Amino acid sequence: MGSGSNVVKEQGCEFCSSPGGPVLWQNEVCRVVRVDEPDYPGFVRVILNRHAREMSDLEATEREALMRVVFEVEAAVRECMGADKMNIASLGNMTPHVHWHVVPRFRDDRHFPTPIWSAPQREAVVPAERRERAGAIARSLHRRLA
Amino acid sequence: MGSGSNVVKEQGCEFCSSPGGPVLWQNEVCRVVRVDEPDYPGFVRVILNRHAREMSDLEATEREALMRVVFEVEAAVRECMGADKMNIASLGNMTPHVHWHVVPRFRDDRHFPTPIWSAPQREAVVPAERRERAGAIARSLHRRLA
Numbered sequence: 684m685g686s687g688s689n690v691v692k693e694q695g696c697e698f699c700s701s702p703g704g705p706v707l708w709q710n711e712v713c714r715v716v717r718v719d720e721p722d723y724p725g726f727v728r729v730i731l732n733r734h735a736r737e738m739s740d741l742e743a744t745e746r747e748a749l750m751r752v753v754f755e756v757e758a759a760v761r762e763c764m765g766a767d768k769m770n771i772a773s774l775g776n777m778t779p780h781v782h783w784h785v786v787p788r789f790r791d792d793r794h795f796p797t798p799i800w801s802a803p804q805r806e807a808v809v810p811a812e813r814r815e816r817a818g819a820i821a822r823s824l825h826r827r828l829a
Numbered sequence: 830m831g832s833g834s835n836v837v838k839e840q841g842c843e844f845c846s847s848p849g850g851p852v853l854w855q856n857e858v859c860r861v862v863r864v865d866e867p868d869y870p871g872f873v874r875v876i877l878n879r880h881a882r883e884m885s886d887l888e889a890t891e892r893e894a895l896m897r898v899v900f901e902v903e904a905a906v907r908e909c910m911g912a913d914k915m916n917i918a919s920l921g922n923m924t925p926h927v928h929w930h931v932v933p934r935f936r937d938d939r940h941f942p943t944p945i946w947s948a949p950q951r952e953a954v955v956p957a958e959r960r961e962r963a964g965a966i967a968r969s970l971h972r973r974l975a
Contacts, residue, residue: 737915739904750896758885768925769883772918776934776942779914788922796922800944 693734698780703730707821708828712748715756715824717817722793723786724809724817725764729753731781738773738781752828753783759823760787764816770799789813839880844926849876853967854974858894861902861970863963868939869932870955870963871910875899877927884919884927898974899929905969906933910962916945935959 692699704716707727718726729752735741741749753771761769766787773783788795793807838845850862853873864872875898881887887895899917907915912933919929934941939953 737903737907738900738917739907739915746900747893754884754892757883761883761885768920768922769885770918770920770922771884772916772920772944774914774916774918774944776914776916776944798918798920798922798944798946801946802948 691733693780696734696780697778698730698782699734703728703782708824710752710828712745713752715752717820718784722807722809723799724814725760725766725787725820727756727760727785727820729756729783729785735781736775736779741781749781749783753785755827756783756785756824759820759827760785763819763823764813767795837879839926842880842926843924844876844928845880849874849928854970856898856974858891859898861898863966864930868953868955869945870960871906871912871933871966873902873906873931873966875902875929875931881927882921882925887927895927895929899931901973902929902931902970905966905973906931909965909969910959913941 697703702714702716704718706714706716708715713729713731716728716730718728720726731749738746757769757771764787767790768788770786770788771783773781775782786799791807793803793805794801795804797804843849848860848862850864852860852862854861859875859877862874862876864874866872877895884892903915903917910933913936914934916932916934917929919927921928932945937953939949939951940947941950943950
């Protein structure tokens with residue numbers, strides 16, 4: 684998780700004390716982890732390695748390095764999953780440590796067209812094929828971010 | 830709204846046929862509009878002028894120009910509003926035309942700490958002072974993005 688001695692950590696912060704999920708890819712700036720959300724295979728998070736609260740706390744160089752990864756992740760997830768729409772969000776109200784949610788959305792998913800944090804629109808069974816596709820994301824990321 | 834003849838438009842798209850709100854600032858790439866959401870003074874959107882569906886449909890140069898604005902907007906809103914946390918999101922499930930929500934969050938707002946799209950956590954009265962602060966955002970943007 685890029686937990687070298689030069690990475691600033693904050694006591695009590697979930698993303699300073701743990702990777703935040705199985706790591707699919709990482710570099711010195713950030714890591715990409717799989718989110719365990721049964722309704723949303725292909726949902727990943729990009730988590731800054733060091734502790735910072737807001738994007739506006741980052742210097743331009745670090746911000747650009749992080750966003751380059753976020754947008755390659757968006758492209759990889761979109762391609763692998765064949766999503767109808769991609770959602771990207773940096774919220775952090777509960778865990779104020781910079782991280783980005785990257786979520787592939789489908790017209791038949793549990794919340795479409797409302798955000799995944801809203802009340803469900805329907806009961807939704809995720810197609811097995813969609814779960815299988817999610818397995819290709821790590822490989823795609825390694826190729827894109829080589 | 831940067832609706833010059835070189836801006837690609839899509840029929841039936843809300844953000845191709847209207848500015849999407851009162852324009853606080855704009856350039857050739859995008860516009861920043863005020864969102865009329867009584868629970869969230871200081872909520873603004875950054876809307877790409879041309880029609881594109883996903884961030885991954887943008888060339889690097891255009892993407893960087895857009896994100897430079899998004900992050901200056903985040904900084905301006907954070908500073909003007911004195912927010913407890915900033916939320917940034919590109920969803921577009923209902924209006925698949927690239928745009929970013931930039932939302933100042935407060936511990937006492939209607940949904941904190943959950944996303945603004947979730948079920949409310951409480952009834953919340955927005956302090957008058959918070960509404961007044963929102964009036965300073967356009968000026969801050971013009972200064973930052975001069």
